[in-house]
Amino acid sequence: MTINTLPTAGSLAAPRAILMVGSKVIDWSSWDAGHNGIYEAGTVSIEVAAVFADWAWWTQQTEILVDVYVGFPKDPLNYSASDLTLLQTYRIDSIRLNAATLGITLSGRDLTALLTDKKIDIKFQNQTASQIATYLANQVGLTPNVQPTTDLVGHFFTLDHVSLQRQQSMWSILTYLAQHEGLQCFVLGRTLYFGAFGSQLSNQPYLIQYDPPNTDRPYPTCNATSLEFEHDLTLANDVSVKVMSYHGMKNAVYTSVATSTKTAKRIERDADLAQSVQEYSFTFADLTQAQCDAKAQLLLGQISQHELKMEAKLPGDTIIYPWTPVLVQGTGTPFDTTYEAARIRRRCQADPPRFEVSVHGKTVTDAQTVTLS
Structure with missing residues (x-):
């Protein structure tokens, strides 16, 4: 089961957004808001369609928190913030004033910045x-x-x-x-x-369905407006991560090697190259053997995630977040897999109306075998 339904019903969508500073609604012309993974702060850039009289209010503010609401209200001509989804709250770091256009640009980060x-x-x-x-x-x-x-x-x-x-x-x-x-x-x-919010945050994937050209249709179709892939050929080899540590209190040296083996799904190549292993070595102080094992596994997973990458642009919605898996199907290649969203950006424009989401994904580690030695 996926969180989006395909094929779509083809109904007309009317996205709406409200940006608020406290109880004050901002008259915006465009905004660009991001989630940079679940361990990082997201950023925002807001273009405010202002008049000179507004400059005084903005320049007097010492702390600005902007609540970004977006969604698809039942009545697109009569709605409030309660009819929309709170996308994120951002703390403004800088205000830029344009003397020629009288516009104001707000730049900031989500409250991770605190x-x-x-x-x-x-x-x-x-x-x-x-x-x-x-x-x-x-x-x-x-x-x-x-x-x-x-x-x-x-x-x-x-x-x-x-x-x-x-x-x-x-x-x-x-x-x-x-x-x-x-x-x-x-x-x-x-x-x-x-x-661990697996039960509260939807872990159902967002489906990107790609249908390649065929004899009846000489062009591909996809529910994404843009879809690109990248394959890191270095990480396509078997990957080995070695962690070494000298523990001062125990006066002992510990070593752990974590290896992911992907031979079965690799394309045949030159015999010497086929045996190649991409090796990484790290040294940390005062780790026990168990801690070396855990660190090697952690680093192996982080490195292996970057073998396959995906970038997609999608119609705007409020259902994709950094914890949402993104599933690609239909290419008939190794790119048909599940991706972890490393970066998500939503862009909204008032005139002409436009709302889109871009997702930068990396593969969830799925090495065939992982061994520790």
Whole structure:
């Protein structure tokens, strides 16, 4: 099952958007809003159709939060923000005024910026990851939606416990903890989400159906307006990741090698080249053997994700987010697979009306075998 229905019914869509600063509705001419993966801040650029009298109000603001609402209201001539979906809340970093056109350009990031811009050096001793996430969310005024964890940070990663005592950004701490707990961490609206939200966030894929040319139709069809692929031939080889660590307290050296084998799905080539393995080596301080194994697996997955890439432009909607898998079918090639959205951008224009979504995806790791040694 997919979150979009194909073929479409062919009904006329009337997308609408409302941008608000508090209770003030912005008279915009275009905007470009992004989600840059679930571990990064999204950005926004807004063109405000302004008159000179508006300059005074904008330049007097010291803190600007813009709520971006978009959707397909039943009555496109009579609607409010409650009829639309809150896409994201953005904090404006800069205002640019054009003296010739009187226009105003707003640039900013989502409220992840509240966490990326603030560094702390608190010693989080004997606390769980969820306790830390709740504390940090409250510190910057975000509403915490945090699922409880049980392991003490200092218990499952001695080195991590030490590193959390150094001054670093709040966001670095949160994403670090989320990665090693196997959880999601992202900001949506004014809420920090920290946990496994598979049951709350739809994990059904968005389907991109490509139909190649045939004898009756000498051109391809697709529900995407643009669809491009990229294949990294270096990562198409077998990939091996070696992690080495000297643990000072234990006075021991630990090594772990994680290897993904893709031989069965590779095209036959020269015998020498067919045996090639792309090797990566990393060195970290004070990891145990179990931590070396976990780090090797993590790095292997991150590297392998970039073998196949996809970029698509789609009609505008509010159902694709960084946690939405994107499934491509119909090409008859290895590009028919599931992609993880690395970057999503929505662009909306008032005149002439236009609303589209672009998705940059990378393959979800699906190596045939993964071994540790």
